Amino acid sequence: MAIKVHGLAVAACTVRVLLCLHEKGLEYELVPVDVFNGAHKKQPYLSLNPFGQIPALEDEDIKLFESRAICNYLANKYKDKGADLLRSSSLKESAIAEIWMEVEAHQLNGPLRALIHQFVLNPLRGKVPDEKIVEGELEKLEKVLDVYEERLSKSKYLGGDFYTMADLNNLPYLLYFMKTPKASYVTSRPHVNAWWNDISSRPATIKVSEGMTMI
Template sequence: MVLKVYGTPGSLCTKRVAVVLYEKQIPFKLYAVDMAKGENKSPEYLEKQPFGQIPYIDDDGFIIYESRAIGAYIATKYPDQGTRDLIPKDPKTNALYLQAASVELAHFDEHASKIVWEKVIKPKLGLITDQAAVDDQVIRLAAKLDVYDKILSRQKYVAGNELTLADLYHLPYASLLGAAGIDLLEKRPNVLRWYKEISARPSWQAVKDTIKGTA
């Protein structure tokens, strides 16, 4: 049975799931959720995703939501398909992966998502950007990326010298910092080298503009 993804073609969190599915070569079908019509708040939808957010997946009756949890489920279920060891098996390398995944959520997404919301998403919704909030988040993210640059001067990826989910999880928001007019990635040579490599992967190229599914 083909895995079902319920989200929207342009959703950043849905892209986070889709890039993992492409890396693991898992066929999937995207079922578009019309958030403008409130489909994500319908009783039927809330039975599957009680917070009314996107995406969630249906894997032959198994329902799971939250994009990072979905990515981990896919990588764990299909460890030897597509790109291997997106979640390392060795206890020490796995701990370093978990560390990097935590850093992505707490130190990168925390700030990058707010910048993208203010500078990219709010204007599309006809809302006014809070420039003071943007400026504050840029300062905070710059400090975090200084640390990233030091880490990436010693290793190829954020968890070591092998690609993991922690790298892929950065892609949706990192890809829109440029659209937000923020050049923090470009100013740090090791961060830039890393970002150029992961963003050039065929998996991201397949979903960066819109998600079509593979089945």
């Protein structure tokens, strides 16, 4: 059975999985989930993810949810294909990559997700961004990007001199954020900007971003 990804090409967490699949050069089927009519909160989708969130993945006899866990699974199972996203052959390199994977998940993801909600989702719902929320989340984002700037002044990528999952995981929300009026928070930091230009121009990123049509 071909790999099946249940989700939407515009949804950030689905995008994360699609990026991993493309970096690995794997064939897959994207199975759209009608979230607008609540299909993700009903059976049969709940048998794939009991929390009713997208995406979910089917690969042979295994069913997975949570995008980062899915990506780690794919990177481990297909480690001999495409980019070496987890640096599994080196304990030191994999440990460093894992640190920055955690940083993305616990430090960067929150502010970026909130900002995308304000700048992308609110307008789609006929609402304007809440300036108080935007200001608070930008303050958080600045602090994280300052750490990124320091890190990237010493290495080409977050995990070292090689592209890893630590970089890939940042892309879904950044791809949307860079289309907002606040993109200068990235472009004003020379090392972060050089990193962004690199990871956003990868063939896998370009291909997947074609489906991100919300803005």
